[in-house]
Amino acid sequence: MIKTYKNFLNKKEMNHIYSNMTSPNFAWYLNEVLYDNKCTIDESYNIQLTHSFYLDDSINSKSFSLILPILKKLKYFTLVRVKANLLFKTDKIYEHGMHKDYVNEGTKIKTGIFYLNTNDGYTKFKDGTIIKSEQNKYIEFDSELEHTGSTCTDSKYRIVINFNYVA
Numbered sequence: 001m002i003k004t005y006k007n008f009l010n011k012k013e014m015n016h017i018y019s020n021m022t023s024p025n026f027a028w029y030l031n032e033v034l035y036d037n038k039c040t041i042d043e044s045y046n047i048q049l050t051h052s053f054y055l056d057d058s059i060n061s062k063s064f065s066l067i068l069p070i071l072k073k074l075k076y077f078t079l080v081r082v083k084a085n086l087l088f089k090t091d092k093i094y095e096h097g098m099h100k101d102y103v104n105e106g107t108k109i110k111t112g113i114f115y116l117n118t119n120d121g122y123t124k125f126k127d128g129t130i131i132k133s134e135q136n137k138y139i140e141f142d143s144e145l146e147h148t149g150s151t152c153t154d155s156k157y158r159i160v161i162n163f164n165y166v167a
Contacts (some may be wrong), residue, residue, distance in 0.1 A: 001141065001142075002125070002129060002131070002138065002139055002140070002141045002145075003137050003141070004135050004137065004138075005128040005136070005137065005138045005140075006133065006134070006136070007069065007136055007137075008114065008136055008137065008138040009069050009073075009083070009115070009136055011061065013069040014135070014136045014158050016066070016067050016069075017067070017069070017070075017116065017123065018050075018116055018117070018135070019142070020063065020066055021051075021063075021066070021084065021116060021159060022159075023038065024068055026060075026063065027051060027053070027061075028049035028050065028051055028086055029049060029050050029051065029052075030047065030048075030049060030050075030117050031048060031049070031050045031167070032048075033047065033087070033096045033149070033158050034045060034059070034124040039112070042107075045052075047083070048085050048086060048087050048095065049085040049086040050061070050083055050084060050085055051081050051083065051086075052081075052082075052098045053067055053082040053083065053084065053122045053161075054079050054081060054082040055081050055082075055083070059133060064131070065160065066143060067082060070114055070138070070163070071163075073138075074112065074163065074165065075167065076110070076163075076165035076167060077165070077166045077167060078165060078166040079163075079164075080102065080109060080159065080164040080165055081162070081163075081164040082162070082163050082164070083161070083162050084116075084160070084161045084162070084164055085149070085159070085161075085162065086150060086159045087121070087149070087150075087151050087152070087157060087158045087159075088151070088153040088156070088157050089151070089152055089153060089154075089155060089157060089158075089160055090152070091101050091153065091157050091161075092153060093113065093146075093150050093152070093153060094150060094151045095148045096148050096150070096157070097148055097152045098126055098142050098146040098147065098148050099138070099146065099147070099148065100143060100145070100146055100147075101143040101162070101164050102144070102164055103143075103144060107155070107166055108142075108145060108166065108167050109142075109143040109144075109164060109165065109166055109167075110127050110140055110141070110142065110163075110165055110166075110167045111137050111140070111141055111142070111143045111147075111162065111163065111164055112138060112139065112140045112163035112164075112165070113131075113138070113160050113161070113162055113163075114137075114138045114161040114163070115133045115134055115135060115136070115137045115138075115159075115160055116135065116159035116160060116161065117133065117136045117155060117157070117158065118133060118134050118155070119133050119137050119152035119155035119157075120133070120153055120154045121133045121148055121149070121150045121151055121152035121162075122125065122149075122150050122154050122156075123139065123147055123148070124147060124148050124149075124150065125141075125145060125147045126145070126146040126147070128153065132151065133158055143164060153166070
C-alpha cells in the first residue's frame, strides 16, 4: 500500500529545505542512478547528483539538520538510509528501471520519498501506479515494492529525498 501526504511540511520548513538544497553551497556528488545493470535506458542518462544524509548507522552530512522536520513526522524505529537525488532536465521523460530499495528479510523496512520540487517527473510502481512529483508531497511504501523514478522535461531538475527506515 502506498500512503500519500500532501503539504507534508509547513511552508517555512519546506522553503528552508528547498533554498538550502538548491544553493551553490550544498554538496552534491556525481553517481549512477541504478547499479548492477538494473538501469533500462541509455547509460548516458543513468547519472544523477546525490547527497547522503545518513548511511551505515551514522550521520554523514553536515546538512543533516535540514531533514529533521521530515524525520520528526515519520514513525520510524531505526533509520537505514537517507539520500537526496537530483536529476537534470531531459528532452523526454526517461524511466531508469524497476527496483526494490531493500528486501525485507524479516524486518519491516519502509521507503519514503519527499518531493522537493514540482515537475512532470514521477515515481512509477510495477502495478502501473504513478505518483507525480509535487513539491512538499511525501509518499511511504514497503521497501519491497518495485518502483522506478524518472527524469523531467519541464523544470531544470527533479529533486527527491529518499528515506529507508525500520517501522
